[in-house]
Amino acid sequence: MTAIAELSIEDELREQVFMVAANGGEIQIIGGGSKGFYGEAVEALPIDVSAHSGVIDYDPAELVITLRAGCRLVEVEALLAEQGQMFGFEPPCYGEDATIGGMVATGLAGPRRAWAGGIRDFVLGVKILDGRAEFLRFGGRVIKNVAGFDVSRVMVGELGALGIMLELSIRVVPIFETERTINFEHGQADEHIRWINELGSRPLPLSASLWQQGVSRIRLSGSELGVAHAAQQLGGDSCEHDWAAVKEQDHEFFTGGEAITRVALPPTCADLLDNPGQLIEWSGAQRWLRGDVDIPALRAQVESQGGNVCAFRKHDSAVAVFHPLSPALLTLQRKLKSSFDPAGIFNRGRLYPEL
Amino acid sequence: MPQVRRQQLAAQFREFLAYDCVIDQRTSLAAYECDGLSAYRQQPLLVLLPENIAQVQQIMRLCQQQRLPVVSRGAGTSLSGGALPHADGVVLSLAKMNRILDIDKLARSAVVEPGVRNLAISEAVNSLGLYYAPDPSSQIVCSIGGNVAENAGGVHCLKYGLTLHNILALKVVGSDGEIFEIDQRSMQTSGYDLLPLLVGSEGMLGVVVEVTVKLLPIPQCARVILAVFDSVEKAGDSVAAIIAQGIIPAGIEMMDNPAIRAAEDFVHAGYPVEAEAILICELDGTEAEVESQIARVEGLLMRGGAVETRLAKDEAERLLFWSGRKAAFPAIGRLSPDYYCIDGTIPRKALAAVLAGVRSLSEEYGLAVANVFHAGDGNLHPLILYDANNEGELEKTEELGSRILLLCIHYGGTITGEHGVGIEKLGEMCVQFSEPERNQFHSIRECFDPLKILNPGKAIPTLARCAEFNAMHVHQGQVAFPELDRF
Numbered sequence: 082m083t084a085i086a087e088l089s090i091e092d093e094l095r096e097q098v099f100m101v102a103a104n105g106g107e108i109q110i111i112g113g114g115s116k117g118f119y120g121e122a123v124e125a126l127p128i129d130v131s132a133h134s135g136v137i138d139y140d141p142a143e144l145v146i147t148l149r150a151g152c153r154l155v156e157v158e159a160l161l162a163e164q165g166q167m168f169g170f171e172p173p174c175y176g177e178d179a180t181i182g183g184m185v186a187t188g189l190a191g192p193r194r195a196w197a198g199g200i201r202d203f204v205l206g207v208k209i210l211d212g213r214a215e216f217l218r219f220g221g222r223v224i225k226n227v228a229g230f231d232v233s234r235v236m237v238g239e240l241g242a243l244g245i246m247l248e249l250s251i252r253v254v255p256i257f258e259t260e261r262t263i264n265f266e267h268g269q270a271d272e273h274i275r276w277i278n279e280l281g282s283r284p285l286p287l288s289a290s291l292w293q294q295g296v297s298r299i300r301l302s303g304s305e306l307g308v309a310h311a312a313q314q315l316g317g318d319s320c321e322h323d324w325a326a327v328k329e330q331d332h333e334f335f336t337g338g339e340a341i342t343r344v345a346l347p348p349t350c351a352d353l354l355d356n357p358g359q360l361i362e363w364s365g366a367q368r369w370l371r372g373d374v375d376i377p378a379l380r381a382q383v384e385s386q387g388g389n390v391c392a393f394r395k396h397d398s399a400v401a402v403f404h405p406l407s408p409a410l411l412t413l414q415r416k417l418k419s420s421f422d423p424a425g426i427f428n429r430g431r432l433y434p435e436l
Numbered sequence: 437m438p439q440v441r442r443q444q445l446a447a448q449f450r451e452f453l454a455y456d457c458v459i460d461q462r463t464s465l466a467a468y469e470c471d472g473l474s475a476y477r478q479q480p481l482l483v484l485l486p487e488n489i490a491q492v493q494q495i496m497r498l499c500q501q502q503r504l505p506v507v508s509r510g511a512g513t514s515l516s517g518g519a520l521p522h523a524d525g526v527v528l529s530l531a532k533m534n535r536i537l538d539i540d541k542l543a544r545s546a547v548v549e550p551g552v553r554n555l556a557i558s559e560a561v562n563s564l565g566l567y568y569a570p571d572p573s574s575q576i577v578c579s580i581g582g583n584v585a586e587n588a589g590g591v592h593c594l595k596y597g598l599t600l601h602n603i604l605a606l607k608v609v610g611s612d613g614e615i616f617e618i619d620q621r622s623m624q625t626s627g628y629d630l631l632p633l634l635v636g637s638e639g640m641l642g643v644v645v646e647v648t649v650k651l652l653p654i655p656q657c658a659r660v661i662l663a664v665f666d667s668v669e670k671a672g673d674s675v676a677a678i679i680a681q682g683i684i685p686a687g688i689e690m691m692d693n694p695a696i697r698a699a700e701d702f703v704h705a706g707y708p709v710e711a712e713a714i715l716i717c718e719l720d721g722t723e724a725e726v727e728s729q730i731a732r733v734e735g736l737l738m739r740g741g742a743v744e745t746r747l748a749k750d751e752a753e754r755l756l757f758w759s760g761r762k763a764a765f766p767a768i769g770r771l772s773p774d775y776y777c778i779d780g781t782i783p784r785k786a787l788a789a790v791l792a793g794v795r796s797l798s799e800e801y802g803l804a805v806a807n808v809f810h811a812g813d814g815n816l817h818p819l820i821l822y823d824a825n826n827e828g829e830l831e832k833t834e835e836l837g838s839r840i841l842l843l844c845i846h847y848g849g850t851i852t853g854e855h856g857v858g859i860e861k862l863g864e865m866c867v868q869f870s871e872p873e874r875n876q877f878h879s880i881r882e883c884f885d886p887l888k889i890l891n892p893g894k895a896i897p898t899l900a901r902c903a904e905f906n907a908m909h910v911h912q913g914q915v916a917f918p919e920l921d922r923f
Contacts, residue, residue, distance in 0.1 A: 140783075140785060141679075141680050142676035142677070142679050142680040142784065142785070143676075143783055143784055143785060143814075144679060145783075164680075165682050166682075188629075194623060195623065198597070198601060199623065199624075201629055201631075201632060202597065202600070202601050211872075211876070213872075215872040216872075217870075217872055217873050217876055218869075218870075218873060219873065219876075221781075221848070221849070221850050222783060222848055223781040223782065223783060223813070223814050223848075223849055223850055223853070224593075224594065224781075224813040224814065225589055225593065225598065225781045225810070225813045225814065225815045225850075225853035225854055226781055226850040226852070226853060227586065227587050227636045227850075227852050227853065227854060227855075227856055227857070228850045228851050228852050228857060228861070228865065228868055228869075229857070229865065229868075229869060229873070229877050229895075229896065230633050230636070230637060230641075230877055230880050230881075231587070231600070231632040231633060231635070231636055232633075232876070232880070234600075234629065234632035235628055235629055235630075235632055235633055237629055238625075238627075238628070238629055239628050239629075242628075243628070254684070255681075255682030255683070255684065256682065258682075275542070278542045278543065278544075279542065281544055281653075282541065282542070282544060282564070282565060282566065282653055283565075283653055284653045284654070284655055284656045284721070284722055285722075286721075286722070286725070303721075303725055304724070304725050304728045304729070305728070306724040306725065306727065306728040307721065307722050307724045307725035307728065309724070310722060310723075310724035311722065311724075343624070345622035345623060345624040345625070346622050347543065347621035347622055348543065348621075348623075349540070349542045349543040363623060366621075366622055366623040366624070367623065367624060387605075387619050387621050387622060388622050389622060389624070389625065389626055391624075391626070403626040403627070404626045406626065406627050407616070407617075409610075409614060409615070409616040410616060410618075410627060410630070411627075413616065413630065413883060413884065414627050414628050414630075416882075416883035417628055417880065417883050418628075420876070420879040420880055420882070420883055421876070432626070432627060432628075433627065436627070436628075
């Protein structure tokens with residue numbers, strides 16, 4: 082892509098934003114469309130930003146990649162893998178067309194989240210187009226940076242409500258030498274939750290955990306020696322497991338066509354759901370349910386534990402997708418929304434009706 | 437007049453704070469007139485020492501009502517003047533709120549008040565085999581509240597992250613005295629992520645009154661390799677080679693020749709005083725992991741041109757290797773009546789060019805500079821040696837510091853890696869960020885603090901301040917450092 086073409090895409094977007102803001106319209110930002118199901122429906126002028134692609138700078142020794150938000154996630158992961166690197170947070174694609182911008186805007190992470198951190202922990206810098214049609218840059222391309230408020234990380238999970246992401250700098254990590262999955266029997270969810278958190282207090286190379294129907298699976302990742310040593314300490318049965326299927330939700334748990342509910346809880350929280358069909362990830366922090374669930378009742382139940390419930394997929398559209406915010410936080414978030422997007426043109430209502 | 441106002445206000449605050457928790461005597465106020473950036477001093481009207489959250493709320497309500505500037509203060513170790521008092525405001529010291537409220541072994545977390553010292557957390561959980569990872573060099577005295585305000589780093593952040601990466605929840609008293617909580621223990625929250633805004637906000641968005649920190653299992657084993665180089669370029673390239681090979685050291689520190697000499701004279705760590713650079717590389721993890729990495733790292737260092745590598749044979753030698761690095765600042769302090777610590781971050785590949793630039797600026801200003809470098813994450817700490825008793829030398833030093841920071845921006849870096857902007861780097865903020873970007877910062881601040889009473893005058897420059905800075909440094913649209921491009 083030539084420099085002139087790059088400029089014209091950004092300028093074209095800027096002009097569109099300017100016109101829409103001036104005319105009181107609204108915009109729906111579209112990347113690859115792979116995560117379009119996530120959040121409330123938005124009825125607004127769709128603007129496809131996926132053509133704004135290309136890697137700007139990638140030097141593996143710096144552990145940072147800088148790229149345009151329209152880059153396709155699968156291609157970027159392939160490029161990183163050629164250099165023995167990857168995204169630490171193991172992002173799901175949910176489709177070949179998934180873009181980096183969509184990955185950041187949805188903030189969804191995969192099985193390694195509980196041990197490696199979330200997308201927020203790896204974003205270092207961003208260039209956005211805000212609601213005033215201004216180009217703004219925050220953060221940078223270096224790992225340590227405390228100049229100005231850390232706006233680039235606020236873009237993680239904002240679902241397109243604060244602006245159009247144009248460029249991102251993201252920290253990357255080395256791919257592990259080897260990985261191994263081990264199975265253990267734990268009949269009850271509570272046994273698994275206690276056990277996996279006790280393992281967390283030991284210096285073990287854990288990188289994923291899963292509990293379903295009486296079986297705990299953990300993944301160890303690291304050097305050949307380190308993983309072999311840990312596996313020997315732990316015992317259990319080594320087995321094959323398709324972690325990618327869990328990440329991508331191609332796993333049979335997710336593919337039956339039923340509604341999928343995500344319950345986020347502090348990892349050590351006891352099993353509140355008492356649902357033998359649940360699937361538990363992230364050392365206990367992410368618990369999935371399928372089928373009909375009384376979402377408001379569940380929300381009331383987990384709230385006092387510091388948790389939240391997301392009507393993730395295929396729920397009745399009358400149910401709010403995201404857990405209601407406390408009045409104090411909602412007030413702050415409304416102010417933030419209008420500080421970036423005073424006319425309220427970007428993805429209005431995708432997170433909450435007020436944002 | 438100020439004295440009358442001071443007495444009136446003190447009486448108002450004493451309606452809900454114990455008599456001793458309101459400091460209004462000039463002699464006692466003097467202890468709070470500066471932080472770690474001691475060249476700047478200012479007496480506040482009052483210093484307030486609340487003992488609980490309800491008192492912090494009452495303080496904020498009264499301050500908001502009277503539009504009184506509030507400067508929150510932890511242990512006062514900021515190196516950028518973040519806790520410098522406001523002449524017409526109060527200092528809100530969180531020092532009395534210093535209890536560890538809860539330790540949860542299974543969840544590997546602790547709930548602490550903001551005045552708890554960084555190191556006290558690790559000490560309290562040591563018997564459980566856990567620790568709190570961020571370790572700024574001031575960790576013996578600095579407080580967790582201050583760490584949150586500055587997003588403090590340390591020598592281990594390449595592998596274990598900054599303060600932000602090790603915080604699970606915050607309880608905050610807003611500028612209106614109301615409490616809001618950011619709880620991310622569940623790893624997946626809804627709405628905008630406010631934690632990265634609060635962490636590193638230099639006390640401008642709220643008063644942090646409770647912090648839930650993440651604890652990690654103490655690594656089974658840690659080994660240190662010291663490598664000696666005859667050029668900083670080779671040392672820098674070796675760091676890149678180690679990282680490109682997929683090894684993330686727990687810490688990897690570089691010192692240049694002036695820093696090596698100063699440290700060796702001071703602590704006798706056995707550093708080679710003729711070397712142009714040394715690297716101190718720590719690997720940690722399980723015994724098996726570390727064993728497998730040591731041989732690879734030693735090989736990479738030798739191939740990278742190290743004149744010599746030494747593997748610490750035991751814990752005593754590991755600590756000895758570290759002692760010189762940890763004592764680098766006071767060691768340099770012995771060489772000169774005063775020193776000024778700079779805190780830029782650069783892409784690591786620019787290290788040689790930036791150090792050459794620093795050397796040439798050092799010659800231009802006639803002020804010696806020693807460099808210590810968190811080499812893994814690109815955070816450079818040039819230490820400028822000067823004597824404040826020589827007229828004009830502090831100003832000259834600050835100008836040299838400013839030019840080093842502009843050099844960092846020029847090479848794609850940033851003006852502060854971990855010390856914060858405070859009052860120190862307001863001018864350089866005008867270069868790193870455009871006017872619309874700075875306006876966005878002001879606008880975010882107003883979301884949290886519409887009356888702008890929290891730490892006014894810090895971290896984000898006003899338009900007027902930038903006009904002043906640019907008038908000094910910019911000529912016809914060009915930053916007045918034409919030599920930059922030649923470095």
